[in-house]
Amino acid sequence: MDITAAIARGAHQDFAIETVQIDAPGPNEVRVRIAGVGLCHTDLVARDQFIPIPLPAVLGHEGAGVVEAVGADVTKVKPGDAVIIGFSSCGACPRCADHLPSYCREFPVLNYAGCRADGTSALHQDNARISSHFFGQSSFATYAIAAERNVVKVDPTGLRLEILGPLACGLQTGAGGVMRSMACSAGSSLAIFGGGPVGLAAVMGAVVQGCGTIILVEPVAARREMALELGATHVIDPATGDVGQAIRAILPDGVDFALETSGREQVVETALASLASHGLLGLVGVPPRPDSAVSINLAALITYGHRIIGIIEGDTDMDGFILELIDLYRAGRFPFDRLIATYPLDQINEAVAAQARGDCIKAVLLP
Structure with a gap:
């Protein structure tokens, strides 16, 4: 046809x-x-x-x-x-x-x-x-x-x-990255890099998880405003200065979790540097080139027990998680x-x- x-x-x-x-x-x-x-x-x-x-x-x-x-x-x-x-x-x-x-x-x-x-x-x-x-x-x-x-x-x-x-795809990736892949615990701290659909879905997922501190790093003002309306506790405009320092000004020890959605090498490195001891970084952003690479300080990684995971589709099981998000939407929580x-x-x-x-x-x- x-x-x-x-x-x-x-x-x-x-x-x-x-x-x-x-x-x-x-x-x-x-x-x-x-x-x-x-x-x-x-x-x-x-x-x-x-x-x-x-x-x-x-x-x-x-x-x-x-x-x-x-x-x-x-x-x-x-x-x-x-x-x-x-x-x-x-x-x-x-x-x-x-x-x-x-x-x-x-x-x-x-x-x-x-x-x-x-x-x-x-x-x-x-x-x-x-x-x-x-x-x-x-x-x-x-x-x-x-x-x-x-x-x-x-x-x-x-x-x-x-x-x-x-x-x-995009919404379950962001929400699932927080709710399933990293399984952010109640009261924990989370920095989200990028306020597109994936990042803002992560904000909503962090609220569902009961995270205590939810930081969004995003250059577009309207998206920062949306993040605050959706439950972010802090927003950072990367154009205003050093993002790592801004995160440490909020949480001197760093964050328990970070989710990077842009795939940009420099942002990934900043996200890794923002972690607290034994912190977990989840990567969902598609990098700009097939040969994209980041520099990792192995001594710091081992000394502080930092962890890095790649996340595909928020570790969803399809039928179960999508229907869970719909239930949360009906309840006004997503x-x-x-x-x-x-x-x-x-x-x-x-x-x-x-x-x-x-x-x-x-x-x-x-x-």
């Missing part, structure tokens, strides 16, 4: 809105009519070939919508069900068995290759192949094909289905809707520019 999609045709080029053809779902697949899809930094680094998905490609990996067709072997959902679409995982490796699908052995192949596991693509244009299945979905489109395993059925009662997609601005899908390039300027925190595209 014909669908409308935003196609990435070249690195650093605008997306093109075009008609493409989509396959019927395979035996373990579902076809979802997309109600809304988040615009994430990861989509842009894939377009620009930091993630080398073959172009042309349909990206988009924070989709939400309604199931319209299912394959013969699908039992998890049925046509008419509202779903959020998350990343893909194999379901058979040790990490999947540990309910840590974001560390799936097959994660790169299933999410970055631009095709199904068997090498076929679900998308075509005039018999020419278009890369699909980005993060198991490619939802910058009116419809997407996803595996049964990476859809999460939701009860849409009282919810705006079109804005739920970001829960599948007000992620305050971060979102919506744009029509055919204004995707305007949304990219607006997000880059800081005009909005999280853009969601409406097909």
Whole structure:
């Protein structure tokens, strides 16, 4: 069937809105009519070939919508069900068995290759192949094909289905980084570097965890203000001086936890230096280059027992954590809707520019 999609045709080029053809779902697949899809930094680094998905490609990996067709072997959902679409995982490796699908052995192949596991693509244009299945979905489109395993059925009662997609990546990454990966304890101190969707989701997660001191480091004033409204106890503008000194002025011994969301080497080093003894640094930011590296003082690392972990998707188990965040939202404890601005899908390039300027925190595209 014909669908409308935003196609990435070249690195650093605008997306093109075009008609493409989509396959019927395979035996373990579902076809979802997309109600809304988040615009994430990861989509842009894939377009620009930091993630080398073959172009042309349909990206988009924070989709939400309604199931319209299912394959013969699908039992998890049925046509008419509202779903959020998350990343893909194999379901058979040790990490999947540990309910840590974001560390799936097959994660790169299933999410970055631009095709199904068997090498076929679900998308075509005039018999020419278009890369699909980005993060198991490619939802910058009116419809997407996803595996049964990476859809999460939701009860849409009282919810705006079109804005739920970001829960599948950016928001669960930030909140899960604090609530699951680092498991910040009540009364602990946390510094969050970057006040985009991931960082502000981390602020909300820190409030849920009962952290005693929540510091956000962010250059955009509106985002610092939003952080305070969401529960941050302190905010720091990095343009005003040495960030490390500013954190130590608040907590002379340093922070128990730090979450770095930008991927910038200098910021990572500052975050590490802000830790108290036995402090834990979580890294979620995509670095600007494949060869990005940081300098670590090994003597200090060992002397003070500092710990560093990489975090993928907030250590989510998909169905469980996304539904937990929805329950928190319904209870008024995870007000992620305050971060979102919506744009029509055919204004995707305007949304990219607006997000880059800081005009909005999280853009969601409406097909």
